[in-house]
Amino acid sequence: MSHKPEELLAVTLARLIRARPTRHIAVGAASPIPAAACWLVSKQGAPRGEHVRLSLLHKRSGNPFTEGTRELFDLTGQGRIDLFFLGGGQIDGQANLNLIGTGEWPGRDVRFPGSFGSAFMYFMAGRTILFREEHSPRVLVDRVAHISAPGVSEPGVFRRGHAQALVTGRCVFGFDPARGRFTLETLHPGETLENIRAETGFDFDVAPSLGETPAPTAEELALLRGPVCDEMLETYPEFCSRVFERKAAA
């Protein structure tokens, strides 16, 4: 069954979510692909029988929080958020994130919007999946110009979680916080190890089992295009129209 690249990414993220126990996911990024992945996990039913709770921060109605924007951070501080998604204008080989900008502080060359809650969430969520569609030496750099949120922390600094993986438009990297290094796990269709090396500014390890990122199954695609799309139409009409070819009722 043919599928769009966004569908492959959503299914790939969903499999990473299901790989570990996950009770509560917060999705704060503007990107609809992590949201689709979370809804897919929710619609697939719990991998271990547990209910997966989603807090979608961009949902227009029924905002899950009643203490204002503070509550997401408090909730995460309490250890109740098992998984968060982060991206970055730059990501380096130690999983450091730069959401500030390039050039002299605070981003005199290119200024990104800013760090949002990353300097807290990356430490306090149970784990983080890094997601950035653009996979180029511009984004995946040897060393970020400025660290919004560090990939690893020294002893004495409380840290609950780290990056689980980095998913890009080209491949999936796993991350080992003890070694502070990424390992290339799977290649999306059409990619080669050589191409990944050329497009990646940081050094990484290669999994002995390196293979192709598994394509979505027919069941996964049916869920994405049906009930997942139903849930996303209100918040992401443009995405649903482009990827799933469905429009919200007028």
Add this chain to the structure above:
Amino acid sequence: MSHKPEELLAVTLARLIRARPTRHIAVGAASPIPAAACWLVSKQGAPRGEHVRLSLLHKRSGNPFTEGTRELFDLTGQGRIDLFFLGGGQIDGQANLNLIGTGEWPGRDVRFPGSFGSAFMYFMAGRTILFREEHSPRVLVDRVAHISAPGVSEPGVFRRGHAQALVTGRCVFGFDPARGRFTLETLHPGETLENIRAETGFDFDVAPSLGETPAPTAEELALLRGPVCDEMLETYPEFCSRVFERKAAA
């Protein structure tokens, strides 16, 4: 015009309130006399043209707080409460308060209910009026058995306010935090300096101007028995019936 002892106390407290700039008073104690004093100040109109805000913590409807019981303490921490009332199972000559009890900690002889917020409010309110109707060596002691809240603080400890005065059923003492001592200011009708010394367990100074606590004026009594009583009927029906001889509508 004849008056009840409670009316003298309410008027005396009201005059102490009006003696200093006061924008916001919180009344937390169960005693209705400070509440009557606050309502009297409010009904008299502002001494300097400012509006006096009352937060009556025991008001049954229209509780002023929407952050729960935390808000009173936060409000006081912010410096927005100019005046609070405190009492004590014991009060000593340094204005230390004991709301814990007597005998071995935590009050093996007589246990009082506990400190409530006194260990914070006494430091953080703009000033405190101490009020205790019983004036006896049992209550006014040389040294409290346990300090719930200290009357004075050492350098390096943030303290916004202290006791302004101690009003009892027998007299009015002023308090000087720099010296940590009370000064007898006025005697209620029928009291003598000798009697106050006999009934007070702590040593105190005597104001050169020592005189009688001024009786309520006709205007003050009219306000107390009319509009002040109107405001208090819902919360303090027994008090209004006993002191003002008015009953709430059935």
Add this chain to the structure above:
Amino acid sequence: MTTLEEMAASVPDGALVALPPDNSLPSVALAKALIRRGSKGLRLLGVPVSGFATDLLIGAGCVAEVQTSAVSLGEAGFAPRFSAAVKAGTLKVVDATCPAIHTMLQASEKGVPFMPLRGLIGSDILANRPDWVVMDSPFGDGERIVALPALSPDVAAFHAVMADSLGNVWVGRRRECATLAHASKRVLVTVERVVEGNFLEDERLAPGTISGTYIEAVAVAERGAHPVALLDEYGFDADHVAAYARAARTEAGFNEWMAEHVFAQRAAA
């Protein structure tokens, strides 16, 4: 949904159980169910003070320790079974002051190991709290201030007006219950009723709602705060509390009151 008696059975002996006081949605119904199940060794936390439900639990012998800023029946006076237990030395009392309890819960709510609080220095409350420490301001301005450790109750229990289909509960302006829920490991809520829908979708109800995220179980207990008031649902039953205060002056009187008002309820149920 669970039943009140199942909810009580889920609270292990010895647990640190947080209860709001009489002006802030205590679940008197759950306190009575804990007594009926024969709870032992509970460590109660008053948020930030303690009232009627705490006196019942102490009198019934369920409580080893109470951490609180005061125990009182309000207009009805001292809490008689608390006073008797202190005098007898059968109850460990850990005194606090109201904002300190709020602060320790807020530290858990924010996921920080401690929070500072002004006041307290020079009070014997501090002198009797080895778990509270005086620190110098990290900004080098010479201020000494108390650092209070985060406190996370094993179980928080309160009585809300209503729950919805998703397990959200509505507590109105009693937002200390929200902080308590955020700070606690398990949250058990009794309610007057369960209604269809999702409070979080309603802008008028959402501000007084605690998300089901924090709630482990909800049980219906009609008039579950009685004799305490429940917002605008029902008022404070002063006669009932005064009658209790009179009866509970003696252990025999307390036991008689319990037979009628706590144990007879199960027989009737």
Add this chain to the structure above:
Amino acid sequence: MTTLEEMAASVPDGALVALPPDNSLPSVALAKALIRRGSKGLRLLGVPVSGFATDLLIGAGCVAEVQTSAVSLGEAGFAPRFSAAVKAGTLKVVDATCPAIHTMLQASEKGVPFMPLRGLIGSDILANRPDWVVMDSPFGDGERIVALPALSPDVAAFHAVMADSLGNVWVGRRRECATLAHASKRVLVTVERVVEGNFLEDERLAPGTISGTYIEAVAVAERGAHPVALLDEYGFDADHVAAYARAARTEAGFNEWMAEHVFAQRAAA
């Protein structure tokens, strides 16, 4: 009650002005009035990030400094006048992270000089904040943690749904506005409408109400959050913001947009 233009006139040049972002009741109406009055040297605080109103004020030359965790137009992309000002070096940017801004305001709300926050260590945000200090846990457990100083804005401004006869304002679930109000020296609120009564007497409205205790002035500004959404009153006007984002790519386009959407409003009023 005051007017919008009087309210704007009361904000002194150079003030530290806290503004909530586009999902949290910004007073776009007051931002426009500040531009019309020719405010200068404002120091803006994003609570905890900044959006449309901040980009307008920066573009109009009212802003010397912005302390925030991000400046963004959301779906409409980067904030164009913010980006231009950073590139030109005409704007001081003090970067923060969202929970740090909440925490600094909560410290003011509680009247403590600082509060700790986890995270942050190893981030260049911390390295660029000499006012934030790393401290050792006072409990001797070896944890290193950041202490954030209390932050008290000179002025907080937001747009509420309604005010009542006593100056209480209703913000529903956007309780960050309540913390902001508690933490700030002056609070200026625009509203859609003023209604009779006292929200604090109504158990359904009280939980979303900020007491008039904290509010200095209220002015009516109908659709005062537009183009941003206001709870269930009106939605986000994505077309309007996208059109702004396109126009404001250049200074000339921005000025043209301002003439039509900011300065023409006074002429019409």
